[in-house]
Amino acid sequence: MGMRTAVAGASGYAGGELLRLLAAHPELDVVVAQADSRAGEPVTAVHPNLVTYAGQTLAPSDPALLEDADVVFLALPHGASAAIAATLRPDQLVVDLGADFRLQDAAAWERFYRLPHAGTWVYGMPELAGQRDLIAGARRIANPGCYPTSVTLALAPLLAAGLVETDDIVVVAASGTSGAGRKAATNLLGSEVMGDLSPYKIGGAHQHTPEITQGLSLAAGTRVSVGFTPLLAPMPRGILATCTAKLKPGVDTAALRAALGKAYTDEPFVHLLDEGQMPHTAATFGANSVHVQAAADPDSGRAVVVSAIDNLGKGAAGQALQNANIALGLPETLGLSAIGVAP
Ligand SMILES: NC(=O)C1=CN([C@@H]2O[C@H](COP(=O)(O)OP(=O)(O)OC[C@H]3O[C@@H](n4cnc5c(N)ncnc54)[C@H](OP(=O)(O)O)[C@@H]3O)[C@@H](O)[C@H]2O)C=CC1
Numbered sequence: 001m002g003m004r005t006a007v008a009g010a011s012g013y014a015g016g017e018l019l020r021l022l023a024a025h026p027e028l029d030v031v032v033a034q035a036d037s038r039a040g041e042p043v044t045a046v047h048p049n050l051v052t053y054a055g056q057t058l059a060p061s062d063p064a065l066l067e068d069a070d071v072v073f074l075a076l077p078h079g080a081s082a083a084i085a086a087t088l089r090p091d092q093l094v095v096d097l098g099a100d101f102r103l104q105d106a107a108a109w110e111r112f113y114r115l116p117h118a119g120t121w122v123y124g125m126p127e128l129a130g131q132r133d134l135i136a137g138a139r140r141i142a143n144p145g146c147y148p149t150s151v152t153l154a155l156a157p158l159l160a161a162g163l164v165e166t167d168d169i170v171v172v173a174a175s176g177t178s179g180a181g182r183k184a185a186t187n188l189l190g191s192e193v194m195g196d197l198s199p200y201k202i203g204g205a206h207q208h209t210p211e212i213t214q215g216l217s218l219a220a221g222t223r224v225s226v227g228f229t230p231l232l233a234p235m236p237r238g239i240l241a242t243c244t245a246k247l248k249p250g251v252d253t254a255a256l257r258a259a260l261g262k263a264y265t266d267e268p269f270v271h272l273l274d275e276g277q278m279p280h281t282a283a284t285f286g287a288n289s290v291h292v293q294a295a296a297d298p299d300s301g302r303a304v305v306v307s308a309i310d311n312l313g314k315g316a317a318g319q320a321l322q323n324a325n326i327a328l329g330l331p332e333t334l335g336l337s338a339i340g341v342a343p
C-alpha cells in the first residue's frame with residue numbers, strides 16, 4: 001500500500017486528469033475521490049476513460065473524508081479550497097490546483113477574484129529559479145494556473161539573464177475549451193466553439209494577469225509589466241502562448257536560445273525545440289511537457305517566445321503531481337510522461 005491519496009473535485013476535468021495520472025503512480029493510492037453535485041455516481045460514468053476505477057463511486061464533498069489521507073489534491077472552483085484546507089492537518093501534503101493560495105498580493109487577488117484572500121502557499125512551479133527547493137518538504141503547495149505556466153516558463157530565463165526589457169511584455173495565448181472546466185461546458189457547446197477563434201477578458205481583465213506578473217517579476221528580480229490577452233481555441237486541450245518583449249541592444253536569436261537552453265537543459269519536462277521546429281499543442285497532449293521556441297525579430301526589436309502545454313497536464317494535474325513528488329522526496333518524474341499523444 002502506497003501513500004493514501006485523496007482528490008477533491010474528482011468529477012471535474014482537472015480532478016479527472018489527476019485520477020488518470022494517479023492510476024499509474026506506484027507510490028500514491030487513491031482512497032477518496034470526491035465530487036459535489038455528482039457524488040454517488042460511478043467514476044466511470046463521469047470519466048469513461050478511467051476504466052481502472054470501475055466499481056468505485058464518487059464520494060460526497062465532506063472534508064471529514066479527507067482526514068485519513070496522507071496527500072490531498074484540491075481541484076475545486078476558485079474560493080472553495082480555503083475552507084477545506086483549514087480542516088486539514090499540517091502534516092498532510094495539500095496541493096491546491098485552484099488559485100486561492102497562489103498570489104502574494106492580497107489586493108490583486110481580491111481585485112481579480114472578488115473574494116477575500118485566504119493566504120499564500122509555496123508556488124509550485126519547480127522550474128522557476130528557487131522554487132524547487134521551497135517545494136521540497138513543503139506541506140502546502142499552490143499549483144500554478146495554466147496560462148501562467150505556459151507564459152512564465154517561456155519568458156523567465158530571458159528576464160533572469162537580462163536579455164529583454166521588463167516594461168513592455170505582451171502575451172497572446174490560446175487555450176482549449178477544457179481550460180474553462182466541465183461546469184462551463186454548457187456555454188462552450190461544440191456548435192459555438194468549433195470553427196471559431198475568439199478573445200475574452202481583453203484589456204488586462206484576465207485573472208491570470210497578476211499571477212503572470214508575479215512569476216515573471218520573481219524571475220526578473222524587479223516588477224515587470226505584462227499585457228495579457230487570452231483566446232478560446234476550438235480544441236479540447238492545449239495552450240499556445242505567444243510571448244514578446246523588447247530586446248536589449250545586441251541580443252539575437254542565438255542569445256535567446258542559449259539562455260533557454262541553459263535554463264532547461266536538465267529539466268525533464270521543459271524542452272527547447274531545435275531551431276526551425278515549432279511548438280504544437282497536440283505534441284504535448286496528455287503529457288507534462290512544455291515545448292518552447294524563440295527567435296529575435298530584428299525589425300520590431302522584439303523577442304518572440306512561443307510555448308505549448310497541455311492545460312490539464314503541465315497546466316494543472318501533471319504539475320500538481322510533479323509538485324507532490326518533489327514535496328514527498330520521490331523521483332520528480334514518477335507517474336509522469338514528457339511524451340505527448342500524437343497525432
Ligand atoms: N481546467 C483546467 O485546465 C485547469 C483548471 N485548474 C483549476 O482546477 C480547479 C478545478 O478546475 P476544473 O477541473 O477545470 O473545474 P470543473 O468545473 O471541471 O470541476 C470542478 C470540481 O469541483 C467540484 N465542486 C464544485 N463546487 C464545489 C464545492 N463547493 N465543494 C466541493 N466541490 C465542488 C465539482 O463537483 P461536481 O461536478 O460533482 O459538482 C467538480 O468536481 C479550478 O480551481 C481550476 O481553476 C487549474 C489549471 C487548469
Ligand SMILES: CC(=O)N[C@@H](CCC(=O)OP(=O)(O)O)C(=O)O
Binds near residue numbers: 098147176177181208
Ligand atoms: C479557456 C478558459 O476559460 N480557461 C480558464 C482558465 C482558468 C483556470 O483554469 O483557472 P486556473 O488555471 O487559475 O486554475 C479561464 O480563462 O478562466
